[in-house]
Amino acid sequence: MAVYTELADEELDAFIRGYDLGALLSVKGIAEGVENSNYLLSTEKGQFILTLYEKRVDPADLPFFLGLMEHLSTRGINCPLPVHDRAGRALGGLAGKPAAIVTFLSGVSVRRPRVDHCGAVGRALAQLHQAADGFALTRPNALSVGGWRPLYEACAGRADEVQAGLSAEIEQELDFLEAHWPRGLPAGVIHADLFPDNVFFLANRLSGLIDFYFACNDMLVYDVGICINAWCFEPDAALNLTKSRALLNGYNAGRRLSPEEVAALPLLARGSALRFLLTRLYDWLTVPEGALVVPKDPIEYYKKLRFHRGVSDARAYGIDP
C-alpha cells in the first residue's frame, strides 16, 4: 500500500481537464498497489483510478501494461480499461511522473480465500491466458529464473539476518532450479502477480482482475504455480489440497493443462515460491527510510518453497500427472 506523491491542486485540475471526464468531485489517495501511487477519482462521469508510476516501474514498459489492459478488456476480461485523453493518449504525465487514468472496478478482495474463490481464480486465470492471445507487444519476465541470482546477490550477504542458514539454502535452490528449469512449454502473456489483493469478488462471484504491472511473457503454467502459492496455503504454511484442486480444476475447465505442463507444475510452483522469497527478502533488507510500506514477510515464501521441494509429482496439488 502506498501513496508516494502529493498532488498540487492546479496541476491535478489541469491534468483532469485533459480528459473528457467532467469536473473533479473528489480525489483520495488509496492504499492499493505497492509499486505506484494510486488515487480514487470521482468526476462528473463516475469513478476512476489515477495511477502515478513511481520509480520502480520502467516507463518503457507502460505501453505494454496499458495496451494489455485494453486488449484484455475488449476481449471480455473485467479489468481496468485505460481512459484516453482528448488527444487520444492512454499515458500522460503528472507531477513529473508518467500517469494514467483507468476505469474503476467494483468488488472487494478477499483476505482469507475459500475453496470457491480458488476455483473462480483458476477459471479467471485460464480466461486471461486465452484472452491475452494475439496481444502484439511482448515483455520478457525479468523475475523468471534468469533474474533470481542477481536479485539474490543484491542481498546475499544479509539473508542470514532474516533466518540463519537462509543464504546457503537459497544458493542450493538457485543451482537446482537453473539446472532443471523447463523449456518449450506453452507460453504467452501471464499476470504474474494474481494475489488475492488483485482479484475482486461481488456476491461471491469473481468480478474483476487488477494490477497488471508485473504482466509479462512466460510459460502459462508458471502463472498457475504463482496462484497456487498465493491462494492455496493456510496461515500455518500448509497446502490446502482442496483449494489447489479447485484452482486447477477451474483452470482446466477454461484451458486444459497438457501432460507436460502438469509434470512441470511442482518445479514451477517451487520456482515461483523462490521468486517471491527473493523479492520479499530484497524489500525486507532494503526498505527505504521513511517508506510508507510495511514489507511483507519473506519467511512465508521460504516455508512454501520447502513444501514444493518435498513434492514428487503434481498429485500433491490435486491433479493427476
Add this chain to the structure above:
Amino acid sequence: MAVYTELADEELDAFIRGYDLGALLSVKGIAEGVENSNYLLSTEKGQFILTLYEKRVDPADLPFFLGLMEHLSTRGINCPLPVHDRAGRALGGLAGKPAAIVTFLSGVSVRRPRVDHCGAVGRALAQLHQAADGFALTRPNALSVGGWRPLYEACAGRADEVQAGLSAEIEQELDFLEAHWPRGLPAGVIHADLFPDNVFFLANRLSGLIDFYFACNDMLVYDVGICINAWCFEPDAALNLTKSRALLNGYNAGRRLSPEEVAALPLLARGSALRFLLTRLYDWLTVPEGALVVPKDPIEYYKKLRFHRGVSDARAYGIDP
C-alpha cells in the same frame, strides 16, 4: 495519512449488514486522517466513509465527536453525518475497535490556499461556531495552555535534537503564555484543527468540512488563530497579510469578533503556533517503528511562533484593534 487496520472479509461483511446500506461494492483504505484508519466504502446506497478509531482517540470522546457532526449537519453545516445502524447506534465496533460510518462528502482539499479560499474558510468557521451553539455535550480542550507543559516535558530532553536552543525557547514561551493567557472571552465548540486537508472545495466554493476529532470547547477566537496559522502563511513562513485579512473579514461577516477578541488575537495565534509546534515535536521524536505516517516538520510552527511573538497588535493580521 494512515491505514492501520487490515479488515477481515467476513467481519466487514457482518458489520455492513448491521446497517441499511445494501451490499458492499467496494472498500478502499484511504490516506486521510492521521489518527484513525479510514476506508471509502461503496455500497448499493452510495459512498460512505468507515472510520476505525485507533488508540490515540479516547473512546469516551466519541459520543461528543459523532454527536457534534450530527448537530452541525442538522444545522446546515456540510460535514459528515454519522449513519445509524439498524439498532439506531452511530457508534459500533469492528476488528476490536470502535468504528463508525459517516456520509461521504464530495470536494477536493487545496494544497496551496489562495486569498478567496481563506475568505471562505473564515466564513465557514464563523458558521460552524454559530451552528455548534446549543450542542449539549462538552469536551475540554486537552491541547490548550494547560496541556502544553506536560506535552513539552514528555519530549523536552530531546527538543534540541531538532534545533539547537529550542528547549530554552519553548520554556520561555510556556512561562509567558501561562502567565498571560486570556480568560473570559466568548467560548463554545471549536473545530481546533481546520487545516486545508479538512476543508473541501468544489468549483472554488467551499463544499464541506471534515475531521472533527480535535473538536472541543474553548475560546472561539483561538480557532481563528489556528486557521490563520494553517491557511495564511506562505511556504517561506511569512504571513500573507492579504490572506489573513480575507480570513478575518470572512469570519467577521458571519460572527463579528468583539474588541476584546481582536485584542487577544496575537496572543492566541501565538499560543496555537506553540500548540502545533509541541504536538509535531512530540510526534517527530516519538514516531513509532513501522509507522505508516511521515511526521510533519515542527520547525514550520517554530517559525510561525516567532512571527507572532513579534506582533504588537492585530493590525499585523489585517484587522483594526
